[in-house]
Amino acid sequence: xxxxxxxxxxELREWRERLLERVHMSKETLYDLGRNFxxxxxxxSVYEMVRSIDYLLGxxx
Numbered sequence: 001x002x003x004x005x006x007x008x009x010x011e012l013r014e015w016r017e018r019l020l021e022r023v024h025m026s027k028e029t030l031y032d033l034g035r036n037f038x039x040x041x042x043x044x045s046v047y048e049m050v051r052s053i054d055y056l057l058g059x060x061x
Contacts, residue, residue, distance in 0.1 A: 019049055019053075034047035034051075
């Protein structure tokens with residue numbers, strides 16, 4: 001059985017900010033580079049997680 005992580009919307013936003021700080025990028029820059037497949041493996045992992053968080057928050061593009 002899978003594991004569920006329960007986070008409030010505010011906790012998700014804070015998590016997203018910490019992820020963006022880790023790769024030293026704004027969300028817009030990360031998304032642009034991600035769409036163009038111009039990310040290193042560690043950055044790609046952050047990109048996928050940020051996209052997932054945005055989906056949960058209803059902020060997906």
